[in-house]
Amino acid sequence: MPPPPDVGPSRRNNLGGLELATDLTYIVATVASPTTLDTNTNNSSARLIASGKSAAIHKDLFSIYIKNWRENLLKTISSELVYHLTHIMIKLFDSHCHLQDPRIFNVAPKLIREAIDTGVIHFAVNGVSEKDWHLVKEMSDSYPCVVPNFGLHPWFISDRTGNWLNTLKKFLEATPSAAVGEIGLDKGSIGRQIDFTAQVEIFREQLQLAKKLKRPASVHCVRAFGDLLEIMKSTGPFPAGVVLHSYMGSAEMVPELSRLGAYFSFSGFLMSMKESKAKKMLKSIPPEKILLETDAPDALPKASKSDSLILIERKVSVAEELLDCGENSPSNNDNAADNTCHDESGASELPEVNLNHPANIHHVLAYTANLLEMSKEQLADVTYRNAVRLFSYEGSKLLQEA
Numbered sequence: 001m002p003p004p005p006d007v008g009p010s011r012r013n014n015l016g017g018l019e020l021a022t023d024l025t026y027i028v029a030t031v032a033s034p035t036t037l038d039t040n041t042n043n044s045s046a047r048l049i050a051s052g053k054s055a056a057i058h059k060d061l062f063s064i065y066i067k068n069w070r071e072n073l074l075k076t077i078s079s080e081l082v083y084h085l086t087h088i089m090i091k092l093f094d095s096h097c098h099l100q101d102p103r104i105f106n107v108a109p110k111l112i113r114e115a116i117d118t119g120v121i122h123f124a125v126n127g128v129s130e131k132d133w134h135l136v137k138e139m140s141d142s143y144p145c146v147v148p149n150f151g152l153h154p155w156f157i158s159d160r161t162g163n164w165l166n167t168l169k170k171f172l173e174a175t176p177s178a179a180v181g182e183i184g185l186d187k188g189s190i191g192r193q194i195d196f197t198a199q200v201e202i203f204r205e206q207l208q209l210a211k212k213l214k215r216p217a218s219v220h221c222v223r224a225f226g227d228l229l230e231i232m233k234s235t236g237p238f239p240a241g242v243v244l245h246s247y248m249g250s251a252e253m254v255p256e257l258s259r260l261g262a263y264f265s266f267s268g269f270l271m272s273m274k275e276s277k278a279k280k281m282l283k284s285i286p287p288e289k290i291l292l293e294t295d296a297p298d299a300l301p302k303a304s305k306s307d308s309l310i311l312i313e314r315k316v317s318v319a320e321e322l323l324d325c326g327e328n329s330p331s332n333n334d335n336a337a338d339n340t341c342h343d344e345s346g347a348s349e350l351p352e353v354n355l356n357h358p359a360n361i362h363h364v365l366a367y368t369a370n371l372l373e374m375s376k377e378q379l380a381d382v383t384y385r386n387a388v389r390l391f392s393y394e395g396s397k398l399l400q401e402a
């Protein structure tokens, strides 16, 4: 993966809030008066940027400066400034994450704010069991940027109540803006311990519900792509779309899955796939079917410098750590899921106490764009438009915004 330019120790790890404001002041002061780097300039706009907390104000003022001082900017801009500028201008859609996850729920408002500051406009937040659907709904009610998804993840089917399907239907009926997810099939190390016949039955019911309601479904699939294809063929097609999240299947399966309505979404787990295989698979995907996601708090991307990632540190007991490995890391790739907790294959060399931040979608963007031999701006634009189209079903918040 091409590492982002070295942004210097004082500005790493924080692309939002006051530190970003300070950087913008630095940029504006530099552009407005290229001979001085004095951030205590009397320029009123620069002072406003320094004191303001709204990302919208930053962006508006900065856009004016870009327009007025474009020539000077191009002459004086450094790689550090390009780095920040790129983050500000790019719009991204996190097509699959779990901001309601108990490991990060308490800091979710901060994570959302920080990710928005870097250009992430929407977050498709996926519930995983009856226990967290109300949290997803609350988050959606509080944040216009959150697209809610309700679903029963295969890892949690043994905890389901006898009334789970009715409860799910009620959540989906009461929340017209919601999609279905996370649902799926798992024959990996964790999934093997869960009755596969029951997984299939529960997955099929939720997939049919999504089809009936004409809403997209977000799907987890680990080592069960043959079963997935068979079920999608017998219950599909899915004109409302099916998100194959953190897709790790083969290039050969892409055309048939795509014809059935699949979208292919990529997270930091892509970095654990052999590069040549990932490249072949990515290039087989129709451009209108590709999406980006973080799967946060899991799927921490691999970075050449750990401090270029935005990390969520946590202090946990050994007992909680074990619980998280077994119950709270519903990631989509068996090896990568293991890496999240055991760090065996090098998908991430960071300490296990670090969780993924939704702003790290920029690392997924850079890595995927490089494999596709596209610019980050092109891929951001394509994936953003794909996600907006996919999540614009009847009742969607995206239609309300339009």
Ligand SMILES: [Zn+2]
Binding pocket: 096, 097, 098, 126, 182, 245, 295, 330, 331, 332
């Ligand atoms: Zn997930």
